[in-house]
Amino acid sequence: MRAAVLTRFGAPLTVREVPDPQAGGGEVVVEVLAACVPPYADEVFGGARRYPLEPPVIPGPGGVGRIVRVGPDATGLKACDLVWCDPTVRARDDALTPDIALQGWASRGEGGARLARHLHDGSFAELMRVPTENVHPLPASAGQDPARWSALGVYVIAYGGLLAGDLRAGETLLVSGATGNLGSSAVALALAMGAGRVVAPGRDRTVLDLLADRFGARVRPVPLTGDEAADQEAMRAAAEGQVDMVIDLLPPAAPASVTRTAAMTVREYGRVILMGGVGMLGGADLAFPYPWLMRNSVTVRGQWMYPRTANPGIVRLIGSGALDLAGERVRAFGLDQVNEAVAHAAADTGPFRRTVLVPRQG
Template identity: 80%
Template sequence: MRAATLTAFGSPLEVLDAPDPQAGGGEVVVEVLATGVPPYADEVFSGERRYPLEPPVVPGVGGVGRVVSAGPDATKLSPGDLVWCDCTVRARDDALTPDITLQGWSSRGEGGARLARHLHDGSFAELMRVPTENVHPLPASADPVRWSALSVHTIPYGGLLAGGLAAGETLLVSGATGNLGSSAVAVALAMGAGHVVVPGRNQAALALLADRFGTRVSPVELTGDDDADRAAMGEHGPVDLVLDLLPPQAPSSVARTAAMTVREQGRVVLMGGVGMLGGADLALPYPWIMRNSITVRGQWMYPRSANVGMIRLIASGALDLAPERITTFGLNQVNEAVAHAAAHGGPFDRTVLTPAA
């Protein structure tokens, strides 16, 4: 098979020949039809984000493909099945706190690094070896290129599940004008959110969200004045849940201001990258959290069951993928794809690699 390989941080990806992967027990080999290229992929490959990848490695964050072969413990998957391959891999020897790796992308702790060495390569290849439990059947009519957006939408869906978003509630998405943040707006409305407050400084992105979703979305243009911004975000009624998806470059003050718009007994879910490149801590006030009975929790990625829930939201039409802008690249154009993704990281703008084309 051919695979796009990161040979060293700071070097362009190289499309190289590699042995075809073989499925062992508990594994599936999939032909990769489409895989999303994250807007920040260039920051990962340059080493700027300091992700614990170990080159040489085939990167990638899951994808849509067809089953080639499955291990003997797969009882329902068959060759030719159209499937979604989730990159969030959990170790099988600790049900309570399993080590986690994002296959071909990142990992957590030494246990996650060990897991990453076993499932080393991701989806920027013609074939990929995936744990059986990470392979989810898709409708036969699903367009692989459009459905590769599962790699984006499932992440904020995990945060909304963690925050217990209920139908009719008001959500504030911190980082709403970005790729993940705009996804959170669409997913929340598909889940039945009554109203979504979308703060940001990108006027064009705010206008796009308002145009797509109408009166259920309230844009708030941020000024950088914490008190004024908090007041403006709170003008649209009590906020039940705040979901933070700000990138690592964002100052902690922006995340803190958004978090503190939540109502008494409200919830705050942190999923972004604030502080990962250094800088001030989030520093939410202890008295405010305690006296207002605020729940603050972190959420990295999503539970396995979120994949099924997300597939159902799309298959039912509750989440419409049709308005999303998609640009596709073949495997030989992988570096062009990475550059394009970096330049097109706004709302509902997808860069997709099609390795098997």
């Protein structure tokens, strides 16, 4: 098969022939139809993000595909099934605190690194080997536009955070980082899940206007000024009542103060979910005030990625039309254009803009 290979950090990806993957017990081989290229892929491949990938490696976090072969222990999946391949791989020998790796992308700790060495290669290839439990059936309609459906990989991350915070119909959610790639997806997803109101703070007024125009009165945009007290008051005013839950999806370059300002709008007994990259590049600590947390009985939870059960949940939301992908702006690239795709993803980072690799495209 042909694949895009990262030979070393700082070098362009190289498209070349590599051996076809083989499915063992508990594994499936999938023909990759479409894989999203993350907007920060250039930072990963260039070494700026210091991801624990071990070159040479075929990168790529998940994708939409069609099953080619299944292992002997698969009971429901079969060849030719259309599926979503979840990159979040968990060790099978620890049910409570499993080691985790993102196949073809990242890992956590030494146990995660061992997983990543076993399932070394990702979706920037014509074929991919995937653990059976990471393969999830898609409706037949997804086969009409697999590139658009590959945006599922963005939405399922935000979905994991909203599940962790137990977002309920009618509640008011504040999305910290609402103008970003993940944050804008969280806005759309929260509305699909029945949020009564979504407060969307951000500095990019063009994106704030886009969110308001697309989703209507349930979205309350808040232009940020950098004045913590004024911004916090503006977010509370936009909620027109209590903020039940805050989800933070800010990128690593954002200062901790922006996260703290948004989080401290939450009501007594409210929930704060942290899923962004704040602090990964250094800087001041988040520093929530102890008395505020304790006296208001606020729950603060970190959430990395999502549980396995989030996958069929997000598939149902999209398949039912509750989460509509029609507004996604998709730019597809063939495998030979992979470096062009990486550059495009970095340059075209706005909400609902997806750069997608289609390995068998001409």
